[in-house]
Amino acid sequence: MQQKTLIITTPYLEPHRPPITGAILTQIALDAGHTVDAIDININLFRHDEKLWWEYKKKTYVFNYGNDIVPKFVYEYHLTKRLDVDWILLSQLTHFDFASIYDICFWLRPRTSAKIIVGGPGIESPIDNVDTCGSFLFKKNLVDFYIYGEGEYVLKELFNYNFDFPGINGTTPKQIDSLDNLPLPNYSLYNLDAYEYPLNKKDFYIYGSRGCVKKCTFCDIQHYWPKYRYRPGKDIANEMIGYYEKYGTENFYFADSLLNGSLKEFRSFCEELSRYNAAKNFKWSGFFLIRPKQSHSKELFDMIGSTGGYFLNCGVETGVDRIRLEMAKGFTNEDVDWHLENCSNHGLTNQFQLMTTWPSETHAEHKQYLEIFKRWRPYVADGTISSASLNGPPGLLDGAPLSKDPNFYVTDYHKNNIASNKMIFYMNKKNQNYTIAERYQRSINVILEAQKYKWPLDRIETKLIEWTTQLKEYIS
Amino acid sequence: MSDYVTTRTLQIDLTSDAAYDTHWPNIDIVINSKIVYSGVVNEKLLFESEFDTYQNNLISIVFKNKRFGPDTWDTIVDSNGNIVKDQHILVKSIRIDECNLNFLISKTALKLEDGSLVKTNGYISFNGIYNIEFKEPYYDWVHTTRISAIKFNKTIDSSLPFITSYVYDHNNEIVAELLNKMQETVNAAKNFNYNNSLS
Numbered sequence: 307m308q309q310k311t312l313i314i315t316t317p318y319l320e321p322h323r324p325p326i327t328g329a330i331l332t333q334i335a336l337d338a339g340h341t342v343d344a345i346d347i348n349i350n351l352f353r354h355d356e357k358l359w360w361e362y363k364k365k366t367y368v369f370n371y372g373n374d375i376v377p378k379f380v381y382e383y384h385l386t387k388r389l390d391v392d393w394i395l396l397s398q399l400t401h402f403d404f405a406s407i408y409d410i411c412f413w414l415r416p417r418t419s420a421k422i423i424v425g426g427p428g429i430e431s432p433i434d435n436v437d438t439c440g441s442f443l444f445k446k447n448l449v450d451f452y453i454y455g456e457g458e459y460v461l462k463e464l465f466n467y468n469f470d471f472p473g474i475n476g477t478t479p480k481q482i483d484s485l486d487n488l489p490l491p492n493y494s495l496y497n498l499d500a501y502e503y504p505l506n507k508k509d510f511y512i513y514g515s516r517g518c519v520k521k522c523t524f525c526d527i528q529h530y531w532p533k534y535r536y537r538p539g540k541d542i543a544n545e546m547i548g549y550y551e552k553y554g555t556e557n558f559y560f561a562d563s564l565l566n567g568s569l570k571e572f573r574s575f576c577e578e579l580s581r582y583n584a585a586k587n588f589k590w591s592g593f594f595l596i597r598p599k600q601s602h603s604k605e606l607f608d609m610i611g612s613t614g615g616y617f618l619n620c621g622v623e624t625g626v627d628r629i630r631l632e633m634a635k636g637f638t639n640e641d642v643d644w645h646l647e648n649c650s651n652h653g654l655t656n657q658f659q660l661m662t663t664w665p666s667e668t669h670a671e672h673k674q675y676l677e678i679f680k681r682w683r684p685y686v687a688d689g690t691i692s693s694a695s696l697n698g699p700p701g702l703l704d705g706a707p708l709s710k711d712p713n714f715y716v717t718d719y720h721k722n723n724i725a726s727n728k729m730i731f732y733m734n735k736k737n738q739n740y741t742i743a744e745r746y747q748r749s750i751n752v753i754l755e756a757q758k759y760k761w762p763l764d765r766i767e768t769k770l771i772e773w774t775t776q777l778k779e780y781i782s
Numbered sequence: 783m784s785d786y787v788t789t790r791t792l793q794i795d796l797t798s799d800a801a802y803d804t805h806w807p808n809i810d811i812v813i814n815s816k817i818v819y820s821g822v823v824n825e826k827l828l829f830e831s832e833f834d835t836y837q838n839n840l841i842s843i844v845f846k847n848k849r850f851g852p853d854t855w856d857t858i859v860d861s862n863g864n865i866v867k868d869q870h871i872l873v874k875s876i877r878i879d880e881c882n883l884n885f886l887i888s889k890t891a892l893k894l895e896d897g898s899l900v901k902t903n904g905y906i907s908f909n910g911i912y913n914i915e916f917k918e919p920y921y922d923w924v925h926t927t928r929i930s931a932i933k934f935n936k937t938i939d940s941s942l943p944f945i946t947s948y949v950y951d952h953n954n955e956i957v958a959e960l961l962n963k964m965q966e967t968v969n970a971a972k973n974f975n976y977n978n979s980l981s
Contacts, residue, residue: 650882651875684880687924743971750965760925763957770960777967781974 309465310391311335312420313344313495316406317376318363319399321352321502326511326561327397327426329491334458335395337489338465343388344495347410351380353500366405367772375409389418393465396449398428404439411448423464425453427530432704441476455479455530456516458488485516485537490545498553505589509557510549514542514575518563520595521707522621522634524661527563529705536568539575546590547582557616560592567595573606579613591617594656596637596645604648611652617692618649622658625678626671629664639678646685655692656685657764662749663699665714665734672748676755683759693762696752698773699745701729731780746777784837787918792841793830795874798823801856801867808847809871814839823871835918843912845871845892857907873904876914881924883914890914 313332315325328344335342352359358377365375394414398407407424414422429440429452437445440452453460455473459482463471473479482488493510503509517531549555566572579585596602624630627638649656663672685691702709713735734740753770756763763769792813800806811819813833848856848869856869876883891899894910906912917923 647880650877650880653882653884683921684924687921687928688881688883689885689928690882741972743968743974746964746968746971750961750968753961760922766957767960770957770964774960774964774967777964777971781967781971 309338309340309393311338311340311342311393311395312388312391313342313395314385314410315344315346315348316396316403316410317348317351317359318366318403318406319348321349322504323501323509323511323559324349324493324496324498326491326513327399329493329496330489331395331397331457331461332495333489333492334461335393335465336492338462340393340465342495343391345384345388346496346500347376347380347384349497349500350384351376352502354380364771366402367775371405371408373409373412375405378413381410381413385414386417389414389420391418391420394418394420394422395461396422396424397426398424398439399426400428401431401439403428404431404433407439408443408448411443415448421450422448423451423453423461424449425457425460430454430530430705438476444475451475453479456482458482481531481533482516483533483535485535486541493549493553503557505557507557508553508555509559510553510555511561512542512545512549512558513537513561514539514565514571515562515567519567520564520634520636523707524633524700524703526703526705528707534567536571539568539571539573540578542571543575543578543582543585546579546588547585550584550588556588558588558590560590563593564595565590565592569601569606573609576609576613580609585614588614589616590614592619594618594620596620596622596641598637598641599644602645602648607648607652607654611654615652615654617655617657619657619659620645623661624664624667625675625681626664626667629667629671629675632666633664639681642682646682646690650685650688650690653689655689657692658694659697660694660752661697661700662752663740663745665700665708665711665732665740666737667740667748668737669739672751676751679755679759679761683761686759686761691761693764694756695764696749696756696766696769698749698769699730702732703729730776742777742780746773749773787835787837788920789832790835790879790920791830791832791877793828793875793877794843795876796823796827796829796843796871797874798825798827798871799868801858801869805847805849805856805869807845807869807871810842810844810846812840812842812844814841835920837918839916839918841914841916843871843873843906844910845906845912846909848907848909868907870905870907873902873906873912878916878920881921883924885928886914 313328313335315328319325325346325348328346332342332344351362362376396407396410398404411422411424424440424443430438433439433442440454443449444452451464451469451474453473454476456479460471460473460479464474469475491510491512498508501509515534515536517534518525518527519534521528546558549558579588621635622642623633623635625639630637646656667675682691700708702714714732715735716732731742753763753766794811798807806822806824808822809819810817811829813831814836818831818833819829850856857865858867860866873887876886887904890902890912892902892906892908892910892912893899894908900908902912
């Protein structure tokens with residue numbers, strides 16, 4: 307008898323595009339021969355009442371879980387009649403999305419006999435000194451299976467009742483070697499008219515790689531995906547063309563860590579797009595690695611500009627070369643100058659990801675950092691820098707090299723606190739001036755300097771509320 | 783003219799076509815009343831020049847040699863009235879210092895000899911003056927002029943701050959209020975001693 311699978315996307319993800327994870331899970335279940343149903347609770351709540359969506363979203367700013375994270379009428383309205391299935395698939399993107407996953411599992415469990423499976427990068431985050439989010443849900447009997455690592459092959463095995471495959475219920479996952487034959491996202495079950503598309507036109511996530519060529523010390527991607535793998539550029543271009551021909555989609559956002567990790571495949575991607583006439587109207591965007599001039603020639607920027615490159619999201623992180631070197635980012639402010647000059651020539655827009663400070667940053671370096679807002683102000687004026695996303699002081703992510711630094715410690719006061727506070731409220735033996743108050747003061751200084759030179763700050767209201775809430779937690 | 787402010791660099795990238803190979807567009811480029819280029823544009827011209835700026839500035843491209851009869855026409859049409867050759871210049875890009883000012887190309891009209899204005903999108907095919915005005919402080923002017931051309935979907939309000947900035951415009955009063963609240967909390971954290979709080 308044909309098995310039935312329900313895929314649920316939970317709040318509170320960005321409402322700008324249909325969910326890529328749900329779309330990939332859809333294709334995996336279809337490939338397994340299942341009857342598939344998929345629903346995006348996130349967008350349904352957003353469309354029902356944006357203000358309500360926002361009010362509830364705020365509850366997830368501080369790591370939290372309970373059963374009041376999503377208004378229950380949303381589940382009742384959208385899910386009640388869909389629960390007669392064999393499998394329910396859920397995905398947790400980050401640590402902070404645990405609240406929604408816990409909430410929905412708590413609601414689902416007594417209402418369905420389906421086997422509930424959770425996966426996604428967030429499921430491996432620690433919830434306390436013993437459990438990850440996944441193992442916690444399993445011990446509470448809120449899920450039947452939790453999956454670490456990549457789900458494509460694991461799910462296939464689970465659907466065949468092989469429960470011993472690596473990655474299932476706490477076993478060490480096996481990384482997939484090649485992305486070439488993995489199922490592509492299938493968006494056909496989603497209401498594509500429901501999304502808050504950034505440019506008011508259909509816009510899809512796609513991916514061209516997993517993992518990252520860089521080993522930035524603050525990032526945990528290398529822990530989850532040790533090996534960098536990428537798809538042939540030609541295949542990515544043809545996937546986009548396929549969406550255009552099927553849905554009329556012209557705008558795309560790469561969900562990768564970096565869209566130009568492999569320069570060879572990136573060039574091949576651009577070349578393939580340049581051969582398809584309708585692609586001249588495409589706009590593609592994503593995270594982009596800034597490299598020195600020797601690697602990113604003028605000719606490369608010409609290619610990006612002529613094939614629909616539109617919005618590049620760049621991890622610039624700081625204005626201090628020494629710190630960027632310590633982060634292992636591998637480029638300098640001069641390289642950023644070169645990048646901006648070429649982007650300006652082609653009308654490419656950039657968002658800069660910036661941390662507001664760094665554990666080894668001195669007072670003098672903090673002042674040096676503030677100078678970039680004046681230095682790159684011309685590119686803000688002409689729109690080459692469309693915004694900066696200020697990401698606050700870095701947290702200590704479990705799988706990131708930074709968290710292994712023996713100089714970092716957590717005060718007794720916060721040792722007994724929940725895991726996310728240890729991640730945020732750590733101290734540095736080698737830089738005692740880097741107090742909790744000082745790092746948030748530097749965040750304010752960065753905002754004020756950015757405002758002085760008219761840098762648009764992405765979602766700054768959200769960040770200010772989030773940081774103030776965190777700081778109140780510290781002094782409470 | 784007001785007082786000197788600074789020296790900047792202008793770059794204009796033009797292409798051109800002619801109805802007859804012997805008669806290419808003849809133009810002047812004028813910056814703040816000084817003619818800085820006068821000559822033909824034979825297929826293309828990449829013009830670059832330093833110039834002094836004042837509080838109000840005017841850059842003009844003057845197109846002046848197109849013929850509209852009675853004997854010679856620099857627009858050639860076929861028997862169906864379709865243009866087959868047209869003497870013109872095309873403004874491909876304009877930069878002053880680091881800033882790309884291409885957003886001005888579609889906004890800037892051509893002033894004809896009779897004083898009327900026509901939209902061009904950078905395609906100049908009549909005799910006339912293509913005027914670009916700008917002010918000092920320059921970067922403020924670029925920023926304000928460019929932003930005024932952006933149409934946001936919505937203006938942000940306090941209840942919807944999650945959405946990406948390129949969909950919403952910010953409400954600066956709300957940001958200022960949130961900054962004040964955060965500064966108050968930072969001040970409290972500066973005075974906070976966690977050892978005391980344990981006792």
